[in-house]
Amino acid sequence: MKTISWKLSALASALLLAGCGGSSTSDTASVAISSPSIITGTVPGTLIEAFCTDGSYYKVKSTLNGTSEHPFEIELPSTVDCSLVMTTNEDDNATRVITQIGIVTPTASGTLFRAAADINLGYIPLAMDPTSVDFNGDHVSDVILNIDVNGTSLVIALDNPLDDDDDGLINVYEDDDDDNISNYYDDDDDDNGILDIYENDNDSDGDGIDDDDDVDDDNDGDHDDDDSSSTTTTILLPTNYTANAGRLLGSQCAQCHGTNGISTNDWDSIAGEDEFVSEDFSDEAIMHAQALGYTDAEKILIDEWLRTLSSND
Numbered sequence: 001m002k003t004i005s006w007k008l009s010a011l012a013s014a015l016l017l018a019g020c021g022g023s024s025t026s027d028t029a030s031v032a033i034s035s036p037s038i039i040t041g042t043v044p045g046t047l048i049e050a051f052c053t054d055g056s057y058y059k060v061k062s063t064l065n066g067t068s069e070h071p072f073e074i075e076l077p078s079t080v081d082c083s084l085v086m087t088t089n090e091d092d093n094a095t096r097v098i099t100q101i102g103i104v105t106p107t108a109s110g111t112l113f114r115a116a117a118d119i120n121l122g123y124i125p126l127a128m129d130p131t132s133v134d135f136n137g138d139h140v141s142d143v144i145l146n147i148d149v150n151g152t153s154l155v156i157a158l159d160n161p162l163d164d165d166d167d168g169l170i171n172v173y174e175d176d177d178d179d180n181i182s183n184y185y186d187d188d189d190d191d192n193g194i195l196d197i198y199e200n201d202n203d204s205d206g207d208g209i210d211d212d213d214d215v216d217d218d219n220d221g222d223h224d225d226d227d228s229s230s231t232t233t234t235i236l237l238p239t240n241y242t243a244n245a246g247r248l249l250g251s252q253c254a255q256c257h258g259t260n261g262i263s264t265n266d267w268d269s270i271a272g273e274d275e276f277v278s279e280d281f282s283d284e285a286i287m288h289a290q291a292l293g294y295t296d297a298e299k300i301l302i303d304e305w306l307r308t309l310s311s312n313d
Helices: 010-020 245-257 285-291 296-307
Strands: 002-006 036-043 046-052 057-061 070-077 082-088 097-104 113-115 119-123 143-148 154-156
Touching: 036 046, 036 082, 046 070, 057 070, 082 113, 245 296
Parallel strands: 002 143, 036 119, 097 143
Antiparallel strands: 036 070, 046 057, 046 082, 082 097, 113 154
16 A cells, blocks of 8 residues: 655644634544543544554544534544544545545654544545545545654554554455455455354454454444443343242143243134133143143132233234
């Protein structure tokens, strides 16, 4: 993957941000971060995403402000390495342009960085027209957009574990099956005919991090511990339970007549049955044998329970 570099003026960037009236709080990922660093800048209308090596995921959209330079602000953990990807026209499949961001400091450069303090990236000249950039049909730019940043609060990682083939583009936005759809938008990114959600490869979001080590294994911006769609399910057990003798005695009936007396076979449903006690079971050998196992008092209890059940008739 090729790279280009964009030189920034810190003073001009700060003035530009002030003039744009702040940053966006819309569509912000909701992972709680302890000791965050704030990354700011301006872009020409964009989705800003951060993929981090612990599997956490953050996103924000820039703020519309009536100009071509929309401000953004995104909080990232100050103790975790992260990689930035920015997308213009993110909601339009035809004109979307996805750009991997590289960070250049006086001593190093790379697509994975750790910000120990707040960083201002200034204006980032992202492409808006997919025909103006090099890509293979998947709307992912083949050019890394390098941003020069001065300061000692950034640590650049030499190797990016989110980029298995070391081409500068993180795994999520690769096109593994060469079908001109990036993995992020591809429901079957290995083209084996099985939807990715049904494949047990232990990397649900395709970010190169095993689900066991991934704190956000569906890349929805919520920590798995707080995510209702997480694979971990909390089951609340009842604190009070009232035994029902009729239900217990009648549980034998479910083998033929279905759970709660609703049959799913050729046997009759008995939910709502109100003549159980007076029923003559002599015509059916199997029922005659069953009836012999209960006392009259027990039959009354079963009868009372069956009356409480709702029939599907």
